[in-house]
Amino acid sequence: MKIWIDILTPKQALFFAPIAHDLTRRGHEVILTSRRYPEAEAVLRMLDLDAQTVGRHGGETLAGKLEASAERVLELARYVVEKAPEAAVCFASPECARVAFGLNIPLFCVNDSPHSEKVAKLTTPLANILFAPWVIPPSIWIGYGIPRDRIVVYRALDPAAWLKHDIKPKSEPKLTQLDHSKKxxxxxxxxxxxxxxxxxxxxxxxxxxxxxxxxxxxxxxxxxxxxxxxxxxxxxxxxxxxxxxxxxxxxxxxxxxxxxxxxxxxxxxxxxxxxxxxxxxxxxxxxxxxxxxxxxxxxxxxxxxxxxxxxxxxxxxxxxxxxxxxxxxxxxxxxxMEDPVEKIVSTIEAELSKPR
Known part of the structure; x- marks a missing residue:
């Protein structure tokens, strides 16, 4: 199957790198998208992840965020129509969620940040499946508009995804500024x-x-x-x-x-x-x-x-x-801790194998 993953931040690049690798290993075609955001772009390069840049970060103002998000929805919609994925995966990306909903693409959303209420409200109700760490009470997510039977928890914290898989950069800048003679x-x-x-x-x-x-x-x-x-x-x-x-x-x-x-x-x-x-x-x-x-x-x-x-x-x-x-x-x-990568990839495969 063709699976689209939207990556917006450095954390998401680290989290989704082993998931993309595992999906590819299992025979799926993986499409990656990102946005113009220096920190995320740097980590994607280090991990040698080939992501299509679509749109930009909205900056500091509310008007700038709204404009950038609206533009990105349109750009993503055109790109995704052309690529025709059979599933979308994101970490609470409002643009990915909107495009997936509009094009009737099953959406698999990851989120460990219920404090980001507005983003959760824009993405959680649209998810076919929401993945989250077990330490977050399911009632929090239910309050954002998703039924309990669409919430899948993993007994791990998110960094376990890349720490358990020992993700290494293909290239890494030298930290020449640090003097290790001092603490x-x-x-x-x-x-x-x-x-x-x-x-x-x-x-x-x-x-x-x-x-x-x-x-x-x-x-x-x-x-x-x-x-x-x-x-x-x-x-x-x-x-x-x-x-x-x-x-x-x-x-x-x-x-x-x-x-x-x-x-x-x-x-x-x-x-x-x-x-x-x-x-x-x-x-x-x-x-x-x-x-x-x-x-x-x-x-x-x-x-x-x-x-x-x-x-x-x-x-x-x-x-x-x-x-x-x-x-x-x-x-x-x-x-x-449980391996979040195995839990997420296996669940996606199981859900996509069901008749729609």
Whole structure:
């Protein structure tokens, strides 16, 4: 069968790479689409995934997002009509969902982010099957308009998809900016262009960074930004007091090379914890069920204030046994998780074999 996968972000490139490989191995033809979005395009190149670029990211404004989404629906519709896939797969892509619905193509949607309510409302009701981690109560998805019998859960967190399959980049930039003679604290910034974030997030970000620079000055502070706007703002404020990584990077490799990871988003924080890296959550997105699970398991710490984040990072740097303990616990947890790739691919095949 011909199966179309829409990939919008770096996380989705990592998640769908083993799924695309497994579908191809099973004899299916896989069509990949993406959009103009530098971070995602860089990871697609590293993984040697041949995705057709259709449309663009909408930027920071609501009007820009709406216009870009509307344009992309039209461009995708023309492309998909030409390719004629028999199924569509996405990670809560509104454009993919709209096109699949309009062309009567079965839609298989993955989502671990119920906090992104508007995206969930635009995609969940249109899915033939919704795949999600088991830590998210099905009642959340039912509230977005899908019946329980169309929800398939996997007993894993999303990074297990690429960590269990040990996905490696075909090519990977050298991280020449890093000085490994000093301890490294990496901070992954929030997705400041996401609709669900509040405008005061920059104040929170700078408060966290200021606290780390004051409390743990012996370490190198590495900033993993999301876009050019963030990079320019932090360069102007901090000059040479920290390193802002501008070159593309492969997340799993980078995480293994840092001593403490502080996440202001979701996926990379979970990935860091599952790799056994000392991990702190400083996100203010809202309730993240995946993060809550790892906090309860002792793989993520979640201090409440910028000062507490910095003090916790300093304590982690000084605990010489912590990394080994966390790696042992994380390895055991990952080994016990279900393989999301096998669950998703097998379910798609089973659903497509049913008479329509």
């Amino acid at each position: 490294i604290i990496a901070v992954r910034l929030e997705e400041s262009q996401a609709y669900y974030l509040n405008p005061d997030n920059l104040r929170w970000t700078t408060s966290v960074i200021d606290s780390i620079l004051n409390e743990a000055s012996e370490a190198t502070l590495l900033i993993l930004s999301r876009n050019q706007t963030q990079r320019e703002a932090l360069k102007e404020r901090y000059r040479d007091r920290l390193i802002i990584l501008e070159a593309p990077y492969f997340g799993p490799t980078l995480l293994k090379s840092v001593d403490v990871f502080i996440g202001m988003g979701g996926t990379m924080t979970v990935e860091s914890a599952l790799l056994g890296v000392p991990t702190i959550s400083a996100q203010r997105i809202g309730r993240l069920y995946t993060e809550e699970y790892l906090v309860k398991q002792g793989l993520i710490l979640k201090p409440g204030s910028p000062e507490a984040v910095a003090k916790t990072a300093k304590e982690m740097l000084r605990d010489t046994k912590l990394r080994t303990q966390l790696e042992t616990k994380a390895k055991r947890m990952l080994s016990r």
